[in-house]
Amino acid sequence: MAPAILFNQVSKCYRVGRGLASLFAIFGKQDYSETDKFHWAVNDVSFEVQPGEALAIIGPNGAGKTTTLKLLSRVTQPTSGQIQVNGRFSALIELGAGFHPELTGRENVYLNGIILGMKRSEIRARFDQIVDFAGIEQYLDTPVKRYSSGMYARLGFAIAAHVDPDVLLVDEVLAVGDYAFRMKCYNRMDELRAKGTSLLFVSHNMEDVRRVCDRGIVLYGGRKVFEGIAAEAVAEYANALRDNASSSRKSRKVGENLLAQKVMTHAARIERVEMIGADGIPIRTVRSGETVHVEVEVQFFEDAEAPVFASAFYGPNGEVVYDTTTRLLGVSTPNFRAGDRAVIRYELTMNLIDGLYRLTTDLAYNDLSCYYDYVADALSFVVVASDPAKGIANLQTDVSFEMIESQAVREPI
Amino acid sequence: MAVSSLGAISEYHELLFAWASRTIRARYQQSVLGGLWAVLQPAATVAIFTIIFTQFIPIDTGVPYVIFAYTAMVPWTFFAASISDMGDSLIINMNLVSKIYFPRQILPIAALLARLMDFCIAGSILVLLMIYYQVPFFALGWLFIPFILITQMVLALGIGLTAAALNVFYRDVKHLIGLGLQLWLYATPIVYPIDVVPERFLPFYFLNPMVGIIEAYRAIVLRAELPGPYIFISVGIATVVFIFGYWFFKRVESQFADLV
Structure with a gap:
């Protein structure tokens, strides 16, 4: 089967430091001077996501996670490399992007749904599901500017998760919800994946990553430094945090997909x-x-x-x-x-x-x-601990001391 | 390329209309007068010029000055407001542009359509004025109104697309548009009749595409005449401006999201 996402040696370069572009630059002509600095937000990154698979992208701030999602959603163009996305996608780069604060919840459901690529008739068919999922029935005709941030986020997620996308991009959005809502989101993502939706998940919450994803890649300074099963990626990220020199780390082979399709049965x-x-x-x-x-x-x-x-x-x-x-x-x-x-x-x-x-x-x-x-x-x-050490484990150290040879000057008796 | 992106518009027409209607609803949300503002804007301008040109400096316009000026002020308000809105349409929605993909021309085109609504509301008052001043209704001529309106919208779109795209790169454009539109109002026979323009100016004067458009509206609505051949100058210039604007917009579109 064709992969849902193919990301092949993709790089994205931003020019930094200079304020205004010249007219030549607007037209995409080379207009770089020696003093210009470049920032490779994404540097030669490759990965694939199969239908129904969940891939986590983890890494510190500025590692290129959001840029990767923006490249996938066509918001921005790669400097080099190929990107292929098969099917309809729904991007949750920001919950409720496109909500208009003055419009009611109902109006925003339609507007946001259409922005995310749904037809009006599809939204109408799923309207009750969306509202039910977000739990905002009684506030449907209230302008969303009066919503709490939690309600705002719930409605945003509910819409994006009901687009029935082939690929769902989720960027750090579950952080705002309470525990019950996050559980609901997990279940919805599991449901979508059971239907074959691929998931690309960006989060700083390692528990979410382990819970949601099969595989993970770790980005560091725009480069992919690790690819493997989600739990390994999480562990690798913890290492990378300590090890700033990790940009030299070689990518490892993809591990066996042990966590694939681990779904809760509640039996x-x-x-x-x-x-x-x-x-x-x-x-x-x-x-x-x-x-x-x-x-x-x-x-x-x-x-x-x-x-x-x-x-x-x-x-x-x-x-x-x-x-x-x-x-x-x-x-x-x-x-x-x-x-x-x-x-x-x-x-x-x-x-x-x-x-x-x-x-x-x-x-x-x-x-x-x-x-x-x-x-x-x-x-x-x-x-x-009675002795505050650093690290992870307490190796139960006993300390003893023995002098082999002493250079100390003997005091004359 | 132009063909494929026009194809994208038909694929995204639901978004286009949803965004236009969002813009309209949001504009008059939580306002007491709502859609009446669409009328008040040109009406207030006409009122002040009516005082100037009937009391201070009386000027001969054939028909009563109020309807003379209003006939031109309604399309001008549409033209000026739509260009100004189109110019801002990308930068005020930058959070959307930088997060979600859709053909970017949707935003300026929706801004134009949203102002079309205002034009229709203000235009309906014109009909009331015609009845009040007993201006004869020229049915054949009115069949040409949509054609003139489209010419005006094509011209506005050409300028608006260019302005919207440039505005992303240089915020100066926003101020430039405001200034330009203010001057353009006086370079077009809106508050004064075209007869007062000296003969030797006319060849240049008609190079302003809005001159032909405004004159065409006046000919049909007030004088029950069909527009003269000058309208083709406007159509020609509008087409060229539109093609340039669209080409420019598509050319630089991919850089928008990187320039937040």
Whole structure:
């Protein structure tokens, strides 16, 4: 099948430093002087996205993420390289771009829908769905200037997500919504992908990236420095943040698409996630090196054959500190029946340096094809260390000291 | 290339009309008088010139000065307001231009269409004035009105597309348009009759395409005559200006989003 997006050795160069262009420059003639500076916002970047696939683009500010989306949506032209997008796309570069503050919600739904490429008749057919998704029924005839920023964003997302695009470009837009709305957006994106929509996702929220995407590329200074499965890309990005010299890093081969089509079935529900201290009561503060229990209570609604429990700990900068599953640990899980209720208990030694940590937990099918349930940020807790070190792990250091040879002048007795 | 981008317009016609209607609704949203402003604008200008040219410096215009001036002021207001709006149409919607792709000419063309609405409202008052002053209605001539109107819109579009594109690069254009339109009003027989223009000026005078257009409106509406051959000068110039404007706009269009 033809890829939904083909981005082939694309570069985009901006000229910086000079204010006004000359008339020659307007006509696209070469008019560059020695003093002009150039900025390669995107430099020789290639990638493909297959239909139904979700690709994350991550990287620090100024890495070229938004420029990449603008190139894809034809807003701006590449300096060199080829870009191919097959099918209709809907770009969420900014929620509600094109909303007119004086017009009502209803009028803006039509206007924005048409801007995004829908026909009036298509919008009419989906109008109720859009309004329902945004949850703004009672404010439909209110000018959007009176909307809260949350309502504004919800309506913007609802419209873009109902264009039924072949390619959906999402740029850092879920950050504004509350938790419930973000969950709704996730589900809508899953629905669209099940129908074959490809997703290009730009976010600084690594949890969103891991939740939404199969694969990820890391951009740094306009160059692609990594391509792989989303979780690897997230980890790589955390490394890149520390390693400013990463522009020399070579692209790695694309990993196997392990997270593809991981969709939640809700056949079981994670009811409770708690961290239990030594004295048996739930805690949120852990001493570095302390042994604690994490309990995850699950309610099964359908039979589950040897499901895989997974837990991932994230550090203060969003980096993965520890990510494991019952399978990786070599623990065999039993088969559960519909109506069963079970607790899985992990015993962990928290050899971490001080900081705020988060725990994400999920329950996956035996073949890892789908999630029963997935709870991002199920728990957050603080680690306090008596010796404030840097890094990730507390390697439980004991320090001793021995003098081999001393040059110190002996005091005459 | 021009053909394919005109094709894009038909593909995007829903956006064009939605944007024009958005512009109209937004213009009169939260205003008490709403569409009446479309009438007040030319009417107020006509009122002040009526005082000047009937009381201070009486001038012979054949028909009452009010209808004489209003007949020209309505199309002129449309012309001037549409050029001014088209010139601003890209820069005031830069957030859209830099975020979403669509053929960029949609914005200036929609600005023009939105002003056409005002023209129709103000034009309906002209009909009332004709009845009041018992100006004979020249049915055959009125069949030519759409043709003159299109000539005027083509001319406005040519100037407006050029201005909109240049405005993205140099904001001076915005001020230049305001100044240019102010001078142009007096270079066109709107508040005075063409008879007062000295004979030796006329060959140059008619090179102003708005002269032929305004004279054509007056001939049909006030004198029950068909426009003279001078209208072809206007049609010719309007066509050339339009072709240049469109070509220029498409030529530099791809750079708009990079120049926010």
